[in-house]
Amino acid sequence: MDFDLNEDQRALKDGVERLLGDRYDFEQRKKHMAESDGWSREQWGRYAEMGLLALPFAESDGGIGGGAVETLIVMEAFGSALVLEPYLATVVLGGGFLRLAGSAAQRADLIPRISDGSLLLAFAQAEQQSRYDLADVATAARRDGAGWVINGRKRYVLHGDCADKIIVTARISGGSCDRTGIGLFIVDAAAAGVSRRGYPTQDRLRSAEITFENVRVDADAVIGEPGAALPLIEQVVSAAMAALCAEAVGAMTRAHTVTVDYLKMRKQFGTTIGSFQALQHRAVDMLVQVELARSMALYAAMMSEEPNALKRGSAVSAAKAQIGRAGHFVGGQAVQLHGGIGMTNEYMIGHYYRRLTMIDLQFGDSNHHLGVLARTGGLLESAEI
Amino acid sequence: MDLRYSDEEIAFREEVREFFRTTLPNDIRRKGILGQRFNRDDIVRATLLRHERGWATPSWPVEWGGTGWNAVKQYIFKEETYIAGAPEPLGFNVNMIGPVIIAFGTEEQKKHFLPKIARLDYWFCQGFSEPGAGSDLASLRTQAVRDGDHYVVNGQKIWTTLAHFANWCFLLVRTDPTAKKRQQGITYLLVEMNTPGITVRPIITIDGHHEFNEVFFDNVRIPVANRIGEENKGWDYAKYLLGHERGGVARVGLCKLRLQRTKEFASRINVDGRPLSENQSFRERITALEIDLKALEMLQLRALSDTSHARAGKPDPMAPILKIRGSELQQATTELQTEVAGYAAMEFDADFVGGGAKPLGGEDWALTVAPNQYWLRHTTISAGTNEIQRNVLAKSVLEL
């Protein structure tokens, strides 16, 4: 076992942190948010220059060949600065499908464009009724000659409003929650029959609801095996959950640091409030949660590359459950220990709480994952104890 | 001892329910049920309805517009207010400045202010906290200097809830900077918000809504006649309310409404082919909250019917306990709502949260839950943080 970053990883971490340190303090972030997309294209260009957008792709595809640890490094830094850009949607989710199952032609066409920052992707999966069940897909894909025709309505598509191409799950056969019969299609956002309603989320990221009305795609728009996409979807979503765990750890760590700094500075009753033992213990309890969360985020990153689907899913669910709770405690207490100023939109700490709350919901909250784990037999195999 | 409501109390509850059922305008009720924010007009209309019925200020002495109800009836009335989805009586008026004027005001002040406070002709905001004086309120620095029949006030207040709706403010100012104890040099004043020199600047809260403000005082002239009680005794008047407010802090009815709504949401959401409301783990968690809430309610009723502490002049442990537990349950119930709503809670529709008639496209029931979860973080901060409540209990009740 080795918890140390290698030299390249350390350079990556330093590089991202420096970039965000220069370009993403809380005031700069407000400016990025005020851009028409709700995030900064200029910043996106900088991520491309740094190679972040090419990070997870194989070198043979023109990528950098990074793995889950590299993604964790980037996402943790992004969480710390509450980055608004569509990295999860484009690189982790969209890119995840391409790198794991894209055809040679799809990879050659799309990966260079993702890497240079000119192509944005989104993953359209959830529907009105589906909640967190990845198999619950009512959107339908019907064969039409060599191609397909897609009909249905997708909700809660993270960064779906700005995506150039949308990766859509659609049912080719079977009943509404069957594990088989689901296909994955790359749809041009400008295609006839695609309509979207974009909106801000509670954490001021962007999302969209997207309607597909007789949208025609060619045969080469299919990713992987038509009708057998669910295992791939689960794998990519696991990778995205691991990335979100890392983002949450970055957000929690920063929220904790900012809070501890505030405790050292804010004076009431003639002394710094950090001298009150009640608050010292609270800050320590936050630290305990941050460190546990960090450990679980590393575990999730490692296990997100595990080939055994059950082990992978269980591990990532466990991390998501633990980190959701930790995020709630750390975010909530960060607000609490700030008093009135913690309740304001002008000050940064509430934004961390908002984001952490939304991360908990994305791909299933703590209790959802607890349920998943409980049903699939828990986490610890008896042999390991 | 009989912990059940008497027949008379049950009949009274019916009467109150009927009152809200028949008089509360639907647009207001709808906002209450959906968890949207009330605007100024909603609060005024609900107040006037109660006022017409003689129910605007139940807890006040009968001669000043009280109803003469016992504590249990007052509790029932509050509960039914929440359950009906109606805005609660404006606390600053009914529970704060009203009782202070009744206890310490001159006859003239009572005659002038109380009827207007009850009708909401005068909408008061509370100008206590300052940037440097929050938990340590006695360190406040806004200064008032006597100039003939006026005080000239300079300084800044902050976190002033609904100051943008208010036309009056009760505030604490420092009149004797040399007093030995900081608590001794403070005076309690009433000021009209349109007095020259007052500037109100909005502060947007983490739910994206405009709830509170900064209020600046620049050579604001306040007539001495608008002082409560004696100069330099303001702290005593402000403190009078602390520890007396047993009735309104827990807001059990609001939690009841929220849990009821949560069950409705959960019955519409399918998980693994069955409604979430039938999911065992979910039911256990919502049941646990119901137990917490029942315990709080019994505590609240016990506190209301037992006034022996006040009679014995001892510190009252009940008010801080109710505040701590009430605020925690406010938070827990909204967190559960967000969890139930799931992805549907993610859309931020500021207009709808603020009371808009139609959502932009999301589900109306789900759009308010996350903003309300964010907003209710304030319940453990405002009106004396929960840490300060625990300090009070530890020091004055446990004598640690």
Ligand SMILES: Cc1cc2nc3c(=O)[nH]c(=O)nc-3n(C[C@H](O)[C@H](O)[C@H](O)COP(=O)(O)OP(=O)(O)OC[C@H]3O[C@@H](n4cnc5c(N)ncnc54)[C@H](O)[C@@H]3O)c2cc1C
């Ligand atoms: C939504 C909202 C509405 C409000 N409305 C009004 C209003 O209308 N009018 C008004 O005058 N004020 C209002 N307030 C202000 C409120 O009373 C103060 O926020 C509160 O008293 C805390 O003060 P502070 O914000 O300065 O925090 P601080 O006092 O700086 O506290 C910061 C943290 O330190 C903790 N702390 C402080 N002292 C101690 C101690 N001795 N031991 C342990 N912990 C301690 C606190 O609990 C808190 O967690 C409102 C506040 C909020 C959030």
